[in-house]
Amino acid sequence: MKIAVGDTIPPFEMESVTPERMKTVAAIFRDPFPVHWDRDATRAMGFEGRLLNQSPINLGYVLNMLMAWAGPTSVRRIRTEFPEPVFDGDTVRAGGRVVALSTDAGQTLAECEAWLERQDGVRSVAARAWVVLPESTD
Amino acid sequence: MIPSELAMRALVGHRFPGGTYRIEHWENFLLSEATGVAPLPDGLAHPAHLFHVAINGVGTSIRELFELAGSAPGAPVSIAYYDWQIHSPLREDEPYTLSGGITEFERSEQLGPSFRDTFTYEINLASMSGEPVAQVSFCWNFWRTSEDGAQT
Numbered sequence: 001m002k003i004a005v006g007d008t009i010p011p012f013e014m015e016s017v018t019p020e021r022m023k024t025v026a027a028i029f030r031d032p033f034p035v036h037w038d039r040d041a042t043r044a045m046g047f048e049g050r051l052l053n054q055s056p057i058n059l060g061y062v063l064n065m066l067m068a069w070a071g072p073t074s075v076r077r078i079r080t081e082f083p084e085p086v087f088d089g090d091t092v093r094a095g096g097r098v099v100a101l102s103t104d105a106g107q108t109l110a111e112c113e114a115w116l117e118r119q120d121g122v123r124s125v126a127a128r129a130w131v132v133l134p135e136s137t138d
Numbered sequence: 139m140i141p142s143e144l145a146m147r148a149l150v151g152h153r154f155p156g157g158t159y160r161i162e163h164w165e166n167f168l169l170s171e172a173t174g175v176a177p178l179p180d181g182l183a184h185p186a187h188l189f190h191v192a193i194n195g196v197g198t199s200i201r202e203l204f205e206l207a208g209s210a211p212g213a214p215v216s217i218a219y220y221d222w223q224i225h226s227p228l229r230e231d232e233p234y235t236l237s238g239g240i241t242e243f244e245r246s247e248q249l250g251p252s253f254r255d256t257f258t259y260e261i262n263l264a265s266m267s268g269e270p271v272a273q274v275s276f277c278w279n280f281w282r283t284s285e286d287g288a289q290t
Binding site for chain 1: 165171174175179182212224
């Protein structure tokens, strides 16, 4: 795996964010915040009855992209902001690019800018991730 | 009634009870599936678990975090950031010990009819032998409307 600053990371796409998955996640998290499962609650908050996806799941799509690219144990740190929500029915795509490379204890660490974009082009996640790259096989 | 700034500031230094957490296969399966992928190989757990493992494993809950902030579960909350440092990968059926608390608080200036109370939480995961596994920091904004009436 030969990586250079400026390289883009192959995207990860979630074709449709579904209410069923949000409800499953709410149960796992023991999350009482009703915006993930009660359309009346989101209507009252001005979101027109659309359910809001959980932020750790939005982050999860970005993690899936990074792990598919560099391996399942590669992510060392990820710092994430969530400027806009993801709603049920949205299609989202995680993307990223390498912004710096460094070496630590014989491992190559890629600093990456990463994001999650909705189908309308709005970015719902803005992240900075540090990922250990697999050893070069060339 | 909006809690006073003094009461909220006094929460800095609050420690959660601490505890242990073991990610079971069923929850790893379901959470992985919720992010759109199959479970990772070799018993690895999806890193998205760090959110709920940290909160529930340290002996608190999302509900309690809202209550501590003087906020009802339906009240407006936004996320300032998450910052997760992963020292070693999470695994199914591996017991983790957790410790942490509230590390920072800030009340914003008035922003139109609202202001926000921002809390930072830091929770550490370690193996049962004490090796660091992850540090989970997250920062939530609890939005208040002055019409609700602030305590002085």
